[in-house]
Amino acid sequence: MKSKPFWSRVLICCLLLSAAESETHTSLAATQAGISDHSLAPSAAKVNPNLNAERKELFEKTSILSDIPWFYLAAVDQYEKTMNIVKKRPVHKGITSIYFPESDWAGLLNPDQKDTNPNSISFFHxxxxxxxxxGIAERNNDLDILASMAFLMSRNGTKEANLLINLWNYYQNSRSVERIKQFATIYATLDTLDLGEHAFPLPVSADYSYRSTWGDSRGWGGHRSHEGTDLFARYGVPVRSTCYGIVEVKGWNPYGGWRIGIRDTNNVYHYYAHLSGFQKGIKENDIVKPGQTIGWVGSSGYGKPGTSGKFPPHLHFGLYRDNGLAEWSFDPYPSLRKWEREDRNKKKK
Structure with missing residues (x-):
């Protein structure tokens, strides 16, 4: 027996979803408006403790109807949220963050770019x-938005390879597809959207010191400014993941020596350089948690692989935000102070 089309099956659960949708409109809008470079952790939980649970439930129900894994729906939604921030796109008052430009929603050649008639929208592709x-297709309705994205993602099938191809066809950007795949891996592994916790990159019980070194001049390899904060500590002090994320890069860099890069679900790249070594077994595409040891303080770098000792041992820590096409660094010092304070408070408790 043939299954009902996706758009018919949506009606089975739309009443169950609409209650969660209406209860969280205000909280998500406030959350999205409040995220900045120095506020990397999602603040939604502070506004509505159940927001992420409601979002996950919405993605899971849509997954049942569309056969798309919930974590891929969540990953697309999260990627769109990060793009809304960096591109300052208008945010609708709902629990999803997926943004469709009018021309994509209504159809490029549609004379009515604010069209909400599903039939005419379909006619204009x-x-x-x-x-x-x-009977209305609205750009600010969570159920309509998710149904539209599910339609887009499943046009050639719902296996992972098909989803990625469909996403590339939409974004026309391999960087976007890679980010969504990374986010999906994180969500699938951890089975939660509550990933706002952070940790200081060194144990607060260790002997260390740091100050704001953002923008300081650097001379090795040509004149350049310092894109991060240096945390001075003894050789072998554990270096810890500051976030929930995925190991994107691991290995040697002529400037950073033995370094590791971790991508979090806010599309922020956490960069750790000058390590003396890596935690055994850690590799690219591994999922890490805040406070997890990833390596140790060293003085590697400024030369070919293995070069060490050209400067005092320290951890160089940097943060980079992605706008979909390129990345730029921003001062990590305020975040470090915040995470250090939080870790000290946890230790006291």
Whole structure:
């Protein structure tokens, strides 16, 4: 027996979802508006403790209807959220963050760019769909938005390879697809959206010192400014992951020596350089948690692989934000102070 089309099956659960949708409109809008470079952890839990649970439930129900894994739906939504921030895109008052430009929603050649009629939108090859069953395809309706993204993602099948191809066809950007795949891996491994916790990169019980070194001049390899904060400590002090994330890069860099890079779900790249070595077994694409040891303080770098001792032992820590096309660094010092304070408070308790 043939299954009902996705858009018909949506009606089975739309009533169950609409309650969660209406209860969290205000909280998500406030959350998205409040995230900045120095506020990397999602603040939604402070506004509505159940927001991430409600979002996950929404993605899981959509997954049942569309056969797309919930963590891929969540990953696309999270990627779109990061793009909303860096591109300052308008945010609708809902629990999803997926953004469709009017031309994508209604169809590029549609004379009515604010069209909400599913039939005419489909005629002009727009992505807008009616997921709530009210006969209207609205760009600010969570169910319609998710139904539209599910339609877009499943056009050639719902296996991972098909999903990635469909996403590339939409974004036309391999960087976007890679980020979504990374986020999906994190969510699938940890089975939660509550990933806002952070940790200081060194144990607060260790003997260390640091100050704001952002923008300081550097001379090795040509004149350049310092894109990070140096935390001075003895050789062998553990270096810890500051976030939930995925190991994106591990290995040697002529400037940073033995270094490791971790991507979190806010699309921020956490960079750790001048290590003396890596934690045994850690490799690219591993999922890490805040406080997990990833290596040790050293003085490697400024030369070919194995070069060490050209400067006092320290950890260089940097943060980089992705805008979908390129990355830029921002001062990690305020975040480090915040995470250090939080770790000290935890230790006291």
């Amino acid at each position: 727009g992505f807008g769909r009616d997921g709530s069953g009210d």
